[in-house]
Amino acid sequence: xxxxxxxxxxxxxxxxxxxxxxxxxxxxxxxxxxxxxxxxxxxxxxxxxxxxxxxxxxxxxxxxxxxxxxxxxxxxxxxxxxxxxxxxxxxxxxxxxxxxxxxxxxxxxxxxxxxxxxxxxxxxxxxxxxxxxxxxxxxxxxxxxxxxxxxxxxxxxxxxxxxxxxxxxxxxxxxxxxxxxxxxxxxxxxxxxxxxxx
Numbered sequence: 117x118x119x120x121x122x123x124x125x126x127x128x129x130x131x132x133x134x135x136x137x138x139x140x141x142x143x144x145x146x147x148x149x150x151x152x153x154x155x156x157x158x159x160x161x162x163x164x165x166x167x168x169x170x171x172x173x174x175x176x177x178x179x180x181x182x183x184x185x186x187x188x189x190x191x192x193x194x195x196x197x198x199x200x201x202x203x204x205x206x207x208x209x210x211x212x213x214x215x216x217x218x219x220x221x222x223x224x225x226x227x228x229x230x231x232x233x234x235x236x237x238x239x240x241x242x243x244x245x246x247x248x249x250x251x252x253x254x255x256x257x258x259x260x261x262x263x264x265x266x267x268x269x270x271x272x273x274x275x276x277x278x279x280x281x282x283x284x285x286x287x288x289x290x291x292x293x294x295x296x297x298x299x300x301x302x303x304x305x306x307x308x309x310x311x312x313x314x
Contacts, residue, residue: 138215194254
């Protein structure tokens with residue numbers, strides 16, 4: 117197994133463990149044991165556990181960017197684009213344990229700055245996509261990016277509200293609700309065909 121293969125194995129193992137048990141509980145030792153590599157091999161690729169956490173999140177962002185760019189090139193309606201984005205988000209969050217999501221929302225001091233930057237980069241890409249939709253006539257031209265940034269920041273804070281979270285079976289249901297509301301408001305699913313343009 118080559119150097120890159122070892123790194124891939126470490127990353128895939130760490131990702132599975134983090135998703136299942138959260139980031140705090142999982143140790144470098146556990147990652148090494150489960151991926152069948154030595155600690156020396158781990159430290160040849162990553163400085164510490166936080167370093168691999170950042171690597172995984174940045175990989176997700178890069179994959180999301182590439183996926184959204186591909187989506188833009190498809191000749192589909194805005195409604196279909198939204199449905200695919202919601203499905204993409206749902207698939208990602210469904211693999212995450214509540215513990216993992218909680219730790220992301222309530223990030224540790226060491227990772228707080230990174231996660232804030234990570235969310236901002238994701239938001240910047242979303243705004244870029246909205247601007248592209250405006251140019252393609254799929255979104256009303258009057259919508260202001262600053263408004264969307266504010267709404268997304270408010271939505272992120274909503275997900276951290278314990279009282280609201282307790283209403284839902286799990287956090288992934290709440291996240292899905294937030295994204296559905298952002299894109300469709302309170303319009304019933306069967307009426308969305310009439311609301312192709314925002």
